[in-house]
Amino acid sequence: MTPIEKLRTTLATLSLTAIDARLEALLETAAKKEPSYAEFLAEVMNAEADARRQRYLKARLQLAHLPYLKTFQQFDFSFQPSIDERQISELRTLRFVHEAANVILQGPPGVGKTHLAVALAEAAIQAGQAAYFMTAHDLVADLGRAYREGRLDRRLRVYLAPKVLIIDEMGYLPLDDLGATIFFQLVSARYERGSIILTSNKSYGEWGSIFGDPIIATAILDRLLHHSTTINIRGDSYRLKERRKAGLIPLQDQPHNQPAEPPVSATNSRGKRSNG
DSSP states (O other): OOHHHHHHHHHHHTTOHHHHHHHHHHHHHHHHHOOOHHHHHHHHHHHHHHHHHHHHHHHHHHHTTOSSOOOGGGOOGGGOTTSOHHHHHHHHTTHHHHTTOEEEEEOSTTSSHHHHHHHHHHHHHHTTOOEEEEEHHHHHHHHHHHHHTTOHHHHHHHHHSSSEEEEEEETSSOOOHHHHHHHHHHHHHHTTTSEEEEEESSOGGGHHHHHTOHHHHHHHHHHHHHTEEEEEOOSOOHHHHHHHHTTOSOGGGOOOOOOOSOOOEEEOTTSOEEEO
């Protein structure tokens, strides 16, 4: 058995698959550059460490149940000038995650709320934090089913475990009494323990209609907004923009740029007041 064959056997035994895959290239580079033993060993080990980190991130992204992968670099801030990019820059530091604070993204359909929520989740995962994505309807339906089957406490732990929980499309469908109660339990259980990123097409004043009870809506908002940042996006839909570019919407039918709900003040994670 040659030295290379022995080395490959050892690498396989230790499950150092990335080094094994790049072994010939690493040896060839070392022969040309003649690094010190320590430099060569560092390069070899970094190859394995980088590969493992990529596998880890890929697994975390899959476990996060994201509907797609979007980044901040892909977001067209020029199309949504109502967004304060300084607020977004602050959120990208992920300080809100470390402080177990919340982010609420409000605005009409198609303005990029989910894109920003997913981008924040992706950034958190890249930083080593666990994240999980669900629409509000699917989340409440899942927990309601668990309640009827007598396993609510166990199922709730699934939504309490990740450092960041993304709840999308809050307000598109109203919740029944059980759904409202279960959602209150979830928000209360995560309060000051983990971050919630929530998107909604409803202003805070309309949340009573979502839960069918202004009292429980107030209790939920009280916990969500205590440590939070609100981003209120007032602008046109990206999807309609693309349809216009494709000539699928006649000029007379193009919607005007209507503002969403007026900005709502919310206490951000640093204890200041911020207009969404």
